Amino acid sequence: xxxxxxxxxxxxxxxxxxxxxxxxxxxxxxxxxxxxxxxxxxxxxxxxxxxxxxxxxxxxxxxxxxxxxxxxxxxxxxxxxxxxxxxxxxxxxxxxxxxxxxxxxxxxxxxxxxxxxxxxxxxxxxxxxxxxxxxxxxxxxxxxxxxxxxxxxxxxxxxxxxxxxxxxxxxxxxxxxxxxxxxxxxxxxxxxxxx
Numbered sequence: 001x002x003x004x005x006x007x008x009x010x011x012x013x014x015x016x017x018x019x020x021x022x023x024x025x026x027x028x029x030x031x032x033x034x035x036x037x038x039x040x041x042x043x044x045x046x047x048x049x050x051x052x053x054x055x056x057x058x059x060x061x062x063x064x065x066x067x068x069x070x071x072x073x074x075x076x077x078x079x080x081x082x083x084x085x086x087x088x089x090x091x092x093x094x095x096x097x098x099x100x101x102x103x104x105x106x107x108x109x110x111x112x113x114x115x116x117x118x119x120x121x122x123x124x125x126x127x128x129x130x131x132x133x134x135x136x137x138x139x140x141x142x143x144x145x146x147x148x149x150x151x152x153x154x155x156x157x158x159x160x161x162x163x164x165x166x167x168x169x170x171x172x173x174x175x176x177x178x179x180x181x182x183x184x185x186x187x188x189x190x191x192x193x194x195x
Contacts, residue, residue, distance in 0.1 A: 008032075009120045011095035012046055014067040016124055019050060019099075021063050026050040027114035027125040029135055030098075031147075036117045036126045039150040045096040051111055052084070052101035060086070060099075068092050106134065106167055129155035130164060137168045137184050138175070148184075149191040156192060 012032065019026040028036070030047025050060075057077055064070070064086075072089040073079060080086045080101065088097040102111060110131040117126045127135065129151045136144040136151075152159065165181070165188075172180035188194075 005120070007093035007095055008043075008046070009122060011069075011090035011093050011097065012119065012124065013122050014069055014090055014092075015046055015048060015064075015097055015099075016122060018064045018067045018069060019048060021066075022050065022055075022060060024051045024055060025102075025108075025111040025114075027111055027127050028119075029100075029127050029132065032119065032124070033126045033132055034136075034147045034151065036119050036124065037129045037132060037151060038154050039147060041147070041150075045098065047098045047100070049100045049102045049107060049111070051108065052103050055101065057081070057086075064088060064099075069097060072096060106131075106170075110134075130159045133159065133164055134167045134171075137164075137180070138171045140180065140183075145187055148187060152188065152191040161188065 012028075026048060027033075028046070028048050030045070031041060031043025032046055035041060035043065057080060061071070061077070068091045069088050070091055071087065073087050076086060076088075084101040084103070086099040086101075088099060089095065090097060102108060110127055113128050113131060114125045115128065116123055119126075133148050133151055136148045165185070168184050169181045172178055
């Protein structure tokens, strides 16, 4: 029987191969990226993002399918065009994957800032800790808030909090949740022991 770690690495290897073949800026985000940035935690899926400009989604699906990655919902293309995310599965391991389509200036900048990390023998481009904090502040689930705290504890010296705060404020305004910035500030104070 395949171990969970082996399954995740097999799926990650396949996804990275597909993203490389597309030749567009791409990176790993989500739980794998948080782990790659030094935070011990568990995850059962893989999240990535790819620059969407001039991206042919039919070609994307064909490239993924060649690596045994297929849609996990019906009408995956229509869903992706509407929601800007491909919901996928690595068939040999059953690992769920999500590939979001990056359009926003912040996403394009984050793709340029990503660095290569060795993750269990797989070389992956990963969002910086700073950009992960922004992404996590937008998602804002319990696990995301915990990830932000642990990323801050590990990487505070390398995180430009003024930039992060400005971006969180922009996203909070865009999603009509102005209280998010105050909640984020409180989390940062708590994480850095300023409360």
